[in-house]
Amino acid sequence: MRIVITGATGNLGSAVVRRLRDDHDLVGLARRVPAAKAGDPEWRSVDLTDAASPADLDAAFEGADAVVHLAWGFQPSHRPDKLEELGVGGTRRVLEAVERAGVPHLVHLSSLGAYAPHRDDVPVREDYPTTGVPTSMYSNHKVAAERLLDAHEAAGTAPLVTRLRPGLVGQRVAGSALLRYGVPGFVPARVLGHLPVLPIDRGLAISVVHADDVADAVAKVLEQKAGGAFNLSTEPPLTAQIMADVFGAKLVHVPSSVLRATVNASWRARVQQLDPGWIDLAFALPLLDSTRARDELGWQPIHDARQVFTEIVAGMSHAESGSTEVLRKRSVPQVLGDAVRRGPVSLRSHP
DSSP states (O other): OEEEEETTTSHHHHHHHHHHTTTSEEEEEESSOOOOOTTOOEEEEOOTTSTTHHHHHHHHHTTOSEEEEOOOOOOOTTOHHHHHIIIIIHHHHHHHHHHHHTOSEEEEEOOGGGSOOOSSSSOBOTTSOOOOOTTOHHHHHHHHHHHHHHHHHHHTOOOEEEEEEESEEEOGGGHHHHHHHHSOTTSOGGGGGGOSEEEEOTTOEEOEEEHHHHHHHHHHHHHHTOOEEEEEOOSSOEEHHHHHHHHTOEEEEOOHHHHHHHHHHHHHTTSOOOOTHHHHHHHHSOOBOOHHIIIIIOOOOSSOHHHHHHHHHHHHHTTOOOSSSTTOOOOHHHHHHHHHHHOOTTTOSOO
16 A cells, blocks of 8 residues: 655654555655655655645645554644644645545544543543543644544545544653653753652553554554544553652652642743643543454554553663654753754744
């Protein structure tokens, strides 16, 4: 199959490329594409926030059997207009181009973040409301993207649409990217490997999944032409105690309200780039029930929650990187130099 992948150079995109490249003809779309190497996709530079992107998408989607839409933004957190233009506006442009090109299958990466706050600790299935967490920019944009998909499906002209809703996605080579998204630039990566205590609400439990396991689900829905929504998560979930164990730290209970207030104050003061909506998400979102993916796709995650988080911590503490610009190596001097030249990552148009 000829498969076009948006966001092909990122955390999940890199895993999807690894999974599909031996069996399919791939076209990878990203704003900053790497130098082509043997076995790589056909790279095309496309900026989904650019007014010229519809023409670029039309050219890329011509003759495609499927489009896998992964492109999304996490920074600049102080520029919600920029994040919305990429996440929501980019999804709208992809949908419109898919229809113009007559692509028969669209796989859209939605998220755990699209779901409404939990009512209890019972994991939810795909029919749970996708109304999001109102105080989270990320959640609001994921919900808006889902409503675009709803409208296209209701019109009766849309292709087969698959919505993947994974939990927190991680892999080791995304360590440097995760540092840039969520850790102050003046903090050396190695500090994360030597935390004596982990101050967090002991009630935290969140669904997680490895990037390679999500990539396997992408392969399965493409091969089976499976439509609809699929939750993707390991079971049991990641808990505060598992997190502390992986860090080798003592868990110190800090109520989520105190944690949120601290993150909010430091974000508003531009000390760190993680907006408080992420804390709201972590404590409001339900756990995921992935029964449908297991039963209908034959999907089975290989990595459990401890393994996923161990890779995330190892990747961040060693500033692991990949071969693409999004997954580039992060260092304190480089981050501070970028901050002087271009301003804080939470305010830049392109972090």
